[in-house]
Amino acid sequence: MKIGASAIEKWYFRGKAESNRFFAVNRTDLTLEPGKVTVLTGRSGSGKTTVMNIMSGLLTPDGGKVLADGKDLYAQDDRALSEFRNMHFGMIPQGADVLPHLTVMENILLPQGICGRRNPKGTDPAGKAQKLLECMGTGQLADVRAGELSGGERRRVCVARALAGIPDVIFADEPTSDLDDENMQIVLQMLKGAAEAGAAVLIVSHDSEALDYADVRLRMNSGVPESI
Ligand SMILES: Nc1ncnc2c1ncn2[C@@H]1O[C@H](COP(=O)(O)OP(=O)(O)O)[C@@H](O)[C@H]1O
Ligand SMILES: [Mg+2]
Known part of the structure; x- marks a missing residue:
């Protein structure tokens, strides 16, 4: 699936005066192509997460559009957008959010349980999830409650959750933070494999390091991604 953002923008106010309006994302065009890894790098606060949240249907832009295979994401009502996201998108959120009282396996399978998400390739979802965990050295964690995990373990659960449903589009926000070098390379290789x-x-x-795995390299600079 192709995701195309055109002239998206998002602004916030700092302080009280109208002049304190600043653009977290400033009239940005960005296209994600099937089969390609796009890496968006840049300093903290440069607008990377805001771009990702807009493109993934989580944050309504103040201007511009996001088209998913030609369909306007934000023209749908909330329920249709949620179902569409669940059906087609895999997300690795910056905060590595998991539901602490569910087990690792329950967390990973949750998106597929909601809205009766199909399993596109007809494979066994729990088996696929277990394989993904094993690839990242976390196979023994399947039955552990997610609230008991370290930050790096939670991050890898989020990677498995995003990949398990074989989504058409994967949005990974800082997927390698909290990971050691070896696991960082493993996770980046898995994301590259999903693109392949x-x-x-x-x-x-x-x-x-993520730039080594990129087909398209961008650096966010004051709300605008530039090719590097
Ligand atoms: N909900 C919000 N309210 C006000 N300012 C925000 C909000 N979300 C993000 N920002 C600001 O927008 C800018 C870009 O944030 P973000 O996209 O999270 O940056 P990055 O992911 O590159 O670190 C930052 O200056 C941040 O403080
Ligand atoms: Mg961020």
């Missing part, structure tokens, strides 16, 4: 299997992948990262 046909997904459109956006990785937002302040780690320059």
